[in-house]
Structures are given as C-alpha cells and as structure tokens.
Amino acid sequence: MAALNAYDNAAMDAELHFPHVRFAGGTVTVYEKPGTNPMDLFERLRRDSGWHHSAWNRRDIVQRNDTQVHFAVNYTRYRADGSVIGHYDSLYVLALKDGRWGVQMRSSLGP
Numbered sequence: 001m002a003a004l005n006a007y008d009n010a011a012m013d014a015e016l017h018f019p020h021v022r023f024a025g026g027t028v029t030v031y032e033k034p035g036t037n038p039m040d041l042f043e044r045l046r047r048d049s050g051w052h053h054s055a056w057n058r059r060d061i062v063q064r065n066d067t068q069v070h071f072a073v074n075y076t077r078y079r080a081d082g083s084v085i086g087h088y089d090s091l092y093v094l095a096l097k098d099g100r101w102g103v104q105m106r107s108s109l110g111p
Contacts, residue, residue, distance in 0.1 A: 001075070005053040009039055017095055017102035024108040045077065045085075052080040057087065067096045077110075086110065 003011035013034040020031040031037045045051035054077045063070040071092040077085040088110030095104040 001054060001056055004042075007039070007042060009035070009037065013037060015103055017097050017104045020103070021105040022108070023106070024110070049077070049085045050079040051077050051085060053078050062091075069094045069101075 003015060016031075016034075016037065018031060018033050018036075020037065022029045022031070042051065054075050056073065056075050058072075058074040060072045061069055062072045071094065073090050073092055074087060075090070076087050079085060088108065090106055090108040090110065092103055093105040094101050097104075
C-alpha cells in the first residue's frame with residue numbers, strides 16, 4: 001500500500017511475482033513482466049474522483065499452505081481532504097517463489 005500511495009511503479013512491481021494476474025471488472029489481465037502494470041488506473045482515479053491515497057481496513061487469511069497464502073482484503077480510497085471515495089473488497093494470492101513472498105494474483109470487486 002505504501003508503494004501505491006507513493007505512486008511508485010517500481011516499488012509496486014517489487015511486491016509482485018510475474019506473470020501477475022488481475023481480475024477486475026469482468027476482465028482478466030496478465031502482466032507478463034515488471035514494468036507492465038500500468039499506472040493509468042490511478043491517473044484516472046486522480047482525475048475522475050480526486051483519489052489521493054488508499055488504506056487497508058482488513059486483511060484476513062482465508063487459506064494457506066507452505067507456498068501460498070490467500071487473503072480476503074478490504075481497503076478504502078480517499079481524497080486529499082480525507083473524504084471517502086469508496087470501500088472495496090479483493091482477494092490477493094501471495095506465493096513463495098525463489099525465497100520471496102509476492103502477490104501472484106489479485107481479484108478485485110472495485111474498479
């Protein structure tokens with residue numbers, strides 16, 4: 001979340017494993033390598049809703065084993081004045097690869 005709020009694409013990539021899968025709005029998108037996770041969503045959020053930052057409300061483990069953890073998460077998007085844009089639910093799948101945990105897949109009920 002810190003990388004997202006800093007609008008730091010390289011730091012966001014460092015939290016992911018590739019290929020990275022995102023399912024949102026009825027569309028499955030596969031980001032094959034670092035640098036392919038577009039920031040245009042956040043540019044649109046800034047323009048259309050005044051998005052400034054996001055914060056976790058909840059991160060609950062719903063399944064896990066030694067190499068995968070599935071999190072049900074909820075987060076809030078905020079404007080600079082602290083007003084709420086919305087609350088959103090997602091499922092994050094983290095995987096242990098090459099000794100490092102990273103987000104392999106996200107399924108979001110938000111835009």
